[in-house]
Amino acid sequence: MTDVDTALWRSDLELIADAARQAGKVALGYFNQAPEVWWKNEGRSPVSAADFAANRTLESILRSARPDYGWLSEETEDSGDRLSRDTLFIIDPIDGTRAFLAGMDLWCVSVAVVRHGRPVAGVLYAPALEELFEAVKGGVALKNGRPITVSTKPLDAPGRFAIAEDVLKAFPEPFKHRIERVKHVPSLAYRIAMVADGQIDGTFIKHNSHDWDLAAADLILERAGGRLVDLRGDVPLYNRMQVSHGELCAAAGPRLADLITRIGERRGS
Incomplete structure (x- = not known):
């Protein structure tokens, strides 16, 4: 990974963190407001007006900022064009739609930049919890700006x-x-x-x-x-x-x- 790569991924991280915050603000405006709901995947998965509104916000910000990147979102019709792109955005405008619709706080906006099949920048923003997780390739994982690490309990501990x-x-x-x-x-x-x-x-x-x-x-x-x-x-x-x-x-x-x-x-x- 070159210094140029590192600078680009960090720039991408700033971009997607800002976009996730803006999309989260949009989604939060629908939270506990009984948004319109449709069903997809043969009636197994709900999608709401909030999902679509957050998706539009993300798409407007990200695709205009990086027009050469591909795009894959749960709430956008898939296009084979993404397969020809080395780098793309992978988006879930609301991960946890069922929780969102039930008035639970455990939902988030998920945004990643993926290069050659692996993520190089990633953000999860949970606006109802006021939590922002972020990471960039080669960096440390952060939650609200502070480093986080996995549990180090010994294997024999519960x-x-x-x-x-x-x-x-x-x-x-x-x-x-x-x-x-x-x-x-x-x-x-x-x-x-x-x-x-x-x-x-x-x-x-x-x-x-x-x-x-x-x-x-x-x-x-x-x-x-x-x-x-x-x-x-x-x-x-x-x-x-x-x-x-x-x-x-x-x-x-x-x-x-x-x-x-x-x-x-x-x-x-």
């Missing part, structure tokens, strides 16, 4: 995990008793940020997460000392033809390796 109840029940008893299951966190991006911030020790992510759920949080976790990986231990690649992902784990050090091993044992592999 761990706090965000994990589905049905998944936890399938683990062997000795491992299961070392886990405190935390209450469901409706925003996947925010859940990964909680791992980065040391609030929880790890999380297991079921299949069918998407680039926009993961890219910004992935970099924030990495720069906080953790990793987001699949069950082979490989990091996700973004801006592929297929934007959904299989099962993933997020944690740090021995806890990550232990979680992957236990999932393998659960399946008899």
Whole structure:
């Protein structure tokens, strides 16, 4: 990574942080105001007027500032043009729409800059909580301007995990008793940020997460000392033809390796 690259990614980080704040302000104007809601993915996923308004704000700011970057957003019709771009924005205008619509604070604006398949700048802004997570390639992860790091509890200490109840029940008893299951966190991006911030020790992510759920949080976790990986231990690649992902784990050090091993044992592999 050259000094020119570093300067560009830091400039991009400033840009996307400002854009996320502005989009968050727009979304917050709809919060607890019963915005109009539609259903997508055969009626499985809600999308609201707030999602679309925040998306328009992000698109207006970012695409005018970096017209040569590609674009992938949950709330914009996908275009194959992005596959020809080395660098692009990956956006979720409101990650945690169900929580947003229920009046819960756990939702955020997710914005990443991805270069050659991996994030180089990422921001998560949770306006209802007044929290801004940010990271740039080669830098440290920050929350409201202060460095954050993953939990450093020893492996034999009880761990706090965000994990589905049905998944936890399938683990062997000795491992299961070392886990405190935390209450469901409706925003996947925010859940990964909680791992980065040391609030929880790890999380297991079921299949069918998407680039926009993961890219910004992935970099924030990495720069906080953790990793987001699949069950082979490989990091996700973004801006592929297929934007959904299989099962993933997020944690740090021995806890990550232990979680992957236990999932393998659960399946008899």
